[in-house]
Amino acid sequence: MPEPILNTRGLTAFYKDFQALYGVDLSVDQGEVLAIIGANGAGKSTLLRSIAGLMRNGADQIAFKGQPIGALRADQVAALGIALVPEGRQLFPSLSVEENLLIGGRIKRPGPWSLEAVYKLFPILKERRNQASTSLSGGQQQMVAIGRALMSNPDLILFDEISLGLAPIIIKDIYDALPGIVGGGMSAVIVEQDISKALSVSSRVYCLQEGRVSLEGATGEISREAISRAYFGVE
Amino acid sequence: MDWLNAIVQGTLLGGLYALFAAGLSLIFGVMRLVNIAHGDLIVLAAYLGLTTTVALGVHPLLALIVVVPAMAAIGYALQRGILNQTLGDDLLPPLLVTFGISVILQNALLEVYTADPQKMNAGALETASFDLGGLTLGWLPVLTMLVAIAVIAGLQWVFYRTPLGRAFRATSDNQDIAQLMGLNKAHVFGLAMALALAVTAIAGLFLGIRTSFDPSIGGGRLIFGFEAVIIGGLGNLWGTLAGGVILGVAQTIGAKIDPGWQLLAGHIVFLLILAVRPNGLFPRVAA
Ligand SMILES: Nc1ncnc2c1ncn2[C@@H]1O[C@H](COP(=O)(O)OP(=O)(O)O)[C@@H](O)[C@H]1O
Numbered sequence: 443m444p445e446p447i448l449n450t451r452g453l454t455a456f457y458k459d460f461q462a463l464y465g466v467d468l469s470v471d472q473g474e475v476l477a478i479i480g481a482n483g484a485g486k487s488t489l490l491r492s493i494a495g496l497m498r499n500g501a502d503q504i505a506f507k508g509q510p511i512g513a514l515r516a517d518q519v520a521a522l523g524i525a526l527v528p529e530g531r532q533l534f535p536s537l538s539v540e541e542n543l544l545i546g547g548r549i550k551r552p553g554p555w556s557l558e559a560v561y562k563l564f565p566i567l568k569e570r571r572n573q574a575s576t577s578l579s580g581g582q583q584q585m586v587a588i589g590r591a592l593m594s595n596p597d598l599i600l601f602d603e604i605s606l607g608l609a610p611i612i613i614k615d616i617y618d619a620l621p622g623i624v625g626g627g628m629s630a631v632i633v634e635q636d637i638s639k640a641l642s643v644s645s646r647v648y649c650l651q652e653g654r655v656s657l658e659g660a661t662g663e664i665s666r667e668a669i670s671r672a673y674f675g676v677e
Numbered sequence: 678m679d680w681l682n683a684i685v686q687g688t689l690l691g692g693l694y695a696l697f698a699a700g701l702s703l704i705f706g707v708m709r710l711v712n713i714a715h716g717d718l719i720v721l722a723a724y725l726g727l728t729t730t731v732a733l734g735v736h737p738l739l740a741l742i743v744v745v746p747a748m749a750a751i752g753y754a755l756q757r758g759i760l761n762q763t764l765g766d767d768l769l770p771p772l773l774v775t776f777g778i779s780v781i782l783q784n785a786l787l788e789v790y791t792a793d794p795q796k797m798n799a800g801a802l803e804t805a806s807f808d809l810g811g812l813t814l815g816w817l818p819v820l821t822m823l824v825a826i827a828v829i830a831g832l833q834w835v836f837y838r839t840p841l842g843r844a845f846r847a848t849s850d851n852q853d854i855a856q857l858m859g860l861n862k863a864h865v866f867g868l869a870m871a872l873a874l875a876v877t878a879i880a881g882l883f884l885g886i887r888t889s890f891d892p893s894i895g896g897g898r899l900i901f902g903f904e905a906v907i908i909g910g911l912g913n914l915w916g917t918l919a920g921g922v923i924l925g926v927a928q929t930i931g932a933k934i935d936p937g938w939q940l941l942a943g944h945i946v947f948l949l950i951l952a953v954r955p956n957g958l959f960p961r962v963a964a
């Protein structure tokens with residue numbers, strides 16, 4: 443069994459007085475694609491933001507390659523090799539398409555991803571590279587957000603609802619690009635509301651419900667009924 | 678001809694105001710910080726220039742070699758040591774803290790340099806002039822304007838053509854996401870303040886060559902800089918230069934009508950523009 447590249451132990455997270463995560467235990471194996479599903483408000487984004495260093499967490503609650511990272515700032519976490527594709531894309535509106543990608547490459551970790559490689563994956567971005575990022579369609583903006591995260595050559599990439607608000611045909615394009623991204627040995631965590639999308643690309647799945655893990659298992663071994671029970675909390 | 682002269686002299690005066698304003702504009706643009714101590718920092722730079730010229734016996738313009746890096750270092754330390762802790766959703770703490778810094782700076786300058794007006798000796802540069810189409814232009818105001826244009830062009834280049842400027846813009850857009858790109862915002866803000874105070878150093882030296890100064894004049898310089906920024910439109914550096922020019926012209930024309938009206942005319946034009954265009958003349962188009 444391979445060493446997990448990331449694990450969380452009793453992870454808690456708060457927004458002021460409001461507790462969003464109640465002791466989440468999770469592990470991501472080297473090179474694996476992990477799916478996290480759960481209803482709106484279950485805490486999926488909070489979990490990814492915690493891993494990426496955007497929330498305050500206990501130092502030992504998150505370990506990456508064996509090193510405690512829970513108390514590190516996001517820039518320090520990013521330098522260690524974790525990249526987040528945030529929910530809602532969150533491109534920099536003042537930056538052109540190419541500048542958004544370049545700033546993603548500020549952290550120069552060695553690896554296959556470069557401006558050229560991203561343009562090869564998403565050729566439309568090369569055509570649009572000098573445009574304002576706000577002038578792109580939603581799907582193209584998502585491509586920039588993914589490219590921006592890849593530019594640092596992370597060892598672990600976190601996708602937060604990359605299909606949200608996109609047309610099915612665009613979603614298909616983006617999901618078709620995923621094997622080319624994770625095929626190189628990169629580990630990935632995919633958060634999706636669309637359960638079948640998430641299951642189709644992942645080897646294992648966690649279901650979150652009200653800040654807790656309600657189900658965990660290999661994608662092929664979990665029944666639909668178990669998922670809907672874990673998802674909606676109905677008995 | 679008198680009126681044309683007033684307009685031309687006012688335009689050149691606008692160069693100095695643009696130098697006062699550029700640092701303010703930059704800081705507000707990157708971190709939404711309104712620095713009440715900005716005027717006192719300009720005065721501090723003038724005093725550092727004075728001390729440098731006296732101690733080393735050099736021309737005030739050469740003192741820039743010392744004062745620019747010194748002010749940049751002060752800016753970085755100030756930002757990382759104090760101002761970063763005040764930034765957040767609430768706009769009040771940075772206002773209060775920079776107001777406090779303003780008071781402390783004034784008192785410290787009084788303590789060290791006394792309240793006596795001081796002036797830097799720039800030799801022939803202070804009085805040298807040349808004729809242009811019947812107008813007499815002083816070399817100092819012309820040089821000030823050229824430097825202001827160069828400073829704005831330089832800042833513009835940094836902002837839109839360099840990785841540092843990209844980091845400034847990204848951090849200004851979204852601090853959290855910028856942090857995900859490996860940008861430590863505390864450091865980025867420190868660099869922005871360092872750059873702003875480097876510009877302030879230039880402003881302070883030109884101020885100190887042009888007129889006499891004492892520890893109490895910072896507030897007035899802050900107002901001029903602030904008005905230039907607002908007239909030009911927040912977030913637009915060339916607009917800031919235009920704002921400085923409009924303010925300078927308003928003041929010289931006001932002074933021409935009645936010498937007592939110089940400052941009042943500037944404030945009135947500022948208020949009029951604010952009333953008609955609350956976002957200034959050339960606001961950066963919101964994304
Ligand atoms: N910035 C915030 N401030 C306060 N509460 C928040 C904030 N962001 C999310 N929450 C709350 O935390 C819980 C988990 O949210 P989130 O992680 O965004 O869920 P998900 O991504 O699964 O939809 C929700 O109850 C949500 O209302």
Ligand SMILES: [Mg+2]
Nearest residue numbers: 486487488529
């Ligand atoms: Mg979410």
